[in-house]
Amino acid sequence: MSKLWGGRFTKKTDQLVEEYTASITFDKELAEEDIQGSLAHVTMLGKCGILPQDDVDTIKEGLHRVLNRIRRGEHEFIVADEDIHMSIEKALIEDIGPVGGKLHTGRSRNDQVATDMHLYLRKRVVEFVGLLAKLQSALIGQAKQHTDTILPGYTHLQRAQPILFAHHLMAYVSMFQRDIERLQDSYKRINTLPLGAGALAGTTFPIDRHFVAEQLGFERVYTNSLDAVSDRDFIIEFLSHASILMMHLSRFSEELILWSSTEFGFIELDDAFCTGSSIMPQKKNPDVPELVRGKTGRVYGNLMGLLTVLKSLPLAYNKDMQEDKEGMFDTVRTLQGALQLFAPMIETMKVNVGRMRQAVNTDFSNATDIADYLANKGMPFRQAHEVIGKIVLYSIQNNKFLLDLTMEEFTQFSKLFEEDIYEVLQPESVVNARNVFGGTAKNQVLDAIAAAEAEIGRT
Ligand code: ARG
Numbered sequence: 487m488s489k490l491w492g493g494r495f496t497k498k499t500d501q502l503v504e505e506y507t508a509s510i511t512f513d514k515e516l517a518e519e520d521i522q523g524s525l526a527h528v529t530m531l532g533k534c535g536i537l538p539q540d541d542v543d544t545i546k547e548g549l550h551r552v553l554n555r556i557r558r559g560e561h562e563f564i565v566a567d568e569d570i571h572m573s574i575e576k577a578l579i580e581d582i583g584p585v586g587g588k589l590h591t592g593r594s595r596n597d598q599v600a601t602d603m604h605l606y607l608r609k610r611v612v613e614f615v616g617l618l619a620k621l622q623s624a625l626i627g628q629a630k631q632h633t634d635t636i637l638p639g640y641t642h643l644q645r646a647q648p649i650l651f652a653h654h655l656m657a658y659v660s661m662f663q664r665d666i667e668r669l670q671d672s673y674k675r676i677n678t679l680p681l682g683a684g685a686l687a688g689t690t691f692p693i694d695r696h697f698v699a700e701q702l703g704f705e706r707v708y709t710n711s712l713d714a715v716s717d718r719d720f721i722i723e724f725l726s727h728a729s730i731l732m733m734h735l736s737r738f739s740e741e742l743i744l745w746s747s748t749e750f751g752f753i754e755l756d757d758a759f760c761t762g763s764s765i766m767p768q769k770k771n772p773d774v775p776e777l778v779r780g781k782t783g784r785v786y787g788n789l790m791g792l793l794t795v796l797k798s799l800p801l802a803y804n805k806d807m808q809e810d811k812e813g814m815f816d817t818v819r820t821l822q823g824a825l826q827l828f829a830p831m832i833e834t835m836k837v838n839v840g841r842m843r844q845a846v847n848t849d850f851s852n853a854t855d856i857a858d859y860l861a862n863k864g865m866p867f868r869q870a871h872e873v874i875g876k877i878v879l880y881s882i883q884n885n886k887f888l889l890d891l892t893m894e895e896f897t898q899f900s901k902l903f904e905e906d907i908y909e910v911l912q913p914e915s916v917v918n919a920r921n922v923f924g925g926t927a928k929n930q931v932l933d934a935i936a937a938a939e940a941e942i943g944r945t
Contacts, residue, residue, distance in 0.1 A: 513570040519605035526701040548582035592691035596715040596803040600680035617825035624832040629655040637842035645849040653926040679704035683714035686802035716802040725789040736782040739775035756834035788813030
């Protein structure tokens with residue numbers, strides 16, 4: 487069969503051009519969405535009296551048969567058909583005869599492909615919100631088991647102040663919550679129907695775009711036909727949100743990798759999520775978080791790629807826009823892989839409570855608390871900071887930690903010190919002293935866990 491657009495041409499397409507311009511090798515992923523859109527379109531053509539109901543029924547039956555053949559793997563995707571839209575239309579015409587050619591009435595591939603992409607991303611957003619909620623549940627599960635586990639919190643990767651491990655995990659729950667909210671917010675723009683814009687200017691047929699929107703579950707219809715076919719903001723938005731999400735996962739990955747090192751020894755990832763070395767028998771490498779960290783690069787790349795494709799592109803459709811697909815599919819697959827692995831990896835992670843405790847017992851992360859102690863007794867905080875700085879220096883020079891100092895040693899630095907300083911400096915006291923909303927005190931963390939669980943119940 488010749489090209490669906492062959493009428494105006496006298497020569498065959500150059501073989502290399504055909505291969506160069508075709509998108510079927512990757513846009514075949516949109517087959518289900520393409521048929522879903524066509525079914526709604528042709529139903530509308532019938533309802534509006536543009537096509538006789540007999541033709542509509544024949545076309546719908548044909549489309550269902552084509553869909554089933556695609557699902558069974560019996561449909562041939564060939565480069566000569568150029569893209570998924572023409573591949574399906576051709577298959578339909580082969581199946582039901584020339585009446586199949588009526589499907590494209592009042593429609594262009596420009597509004598068709600945009601519709602397919604909206605349908606595709608709409609499904610993905612729902613899927614990713616679900617995967618993120620699962621990851622949050624895994625984090626909350628671990629957090630609940632570690633509301634008494636204390637480790638040093640870091641700034642500049644230097645020990646700063648002790649915190650609950652649960653508090654650290656809950657920070658990621660908050661980050662992923664923002665990812666969920668960003669995706670949910672983008673949903674209303676994704677859930678807008680471009681179909682009916684025609685090639686760029688609308689169509690001469692008396693179509694009903696709102697009826698199509700209703701059938702496909704779109705909340706809104708694009709209000710400008712040029713915008714409808716040239717808008718790829720919704721994909722760029724998805725790629726941006728995906729980039730921020732991968733950035734979060736890469737930060738978490740980095741911490742998991744550090745914590746698994748012998749130097750930290752804070753956690754051990756389950757064997758199922760690690761691999762060995764072909765030469766060094768002792769190795770257990772945290773490949774999964776390493777790869778997630780690494781794959782963040784391609785997700786950023788896909789965002790920059792599409793931003794650049796769209797840069798300076800005149801309205802309305804340009805073939806450049808066919809370049810919107812591969813990066814998007816790649817980002818979807820990369821995110822699916824990372825999120826599917828992360829939840830079970832966190833669930834099965836072993837936490838070395840003893841190592842964390844040992845770290846807190848052998849550092850100066852309780853120093854802020856003696857400064858606060860003196861400030862509470864009336865010494866200006868700046869001066870207290872100076873005094874404690876001297877105590878820390880003295881301790882380092884004498885190979886001691888703050889809890890090792892005698893009362894005599896303390897009072898040499900300030901007469902304000904009393905016996906209760908030993909209680910104040912205990913890691914539990916230090917943690918529980920941060921009893922402000924959002925702080926690391928145990929009761930605050932328990933509240934945060936309860937609030938997050940309620941939030942997940944709502945997503
Ligand atoms: N394969 C094309 C794409 O993905 C479909 C739209 C083609 N439209 C056109 N006027 N050539 O962008």
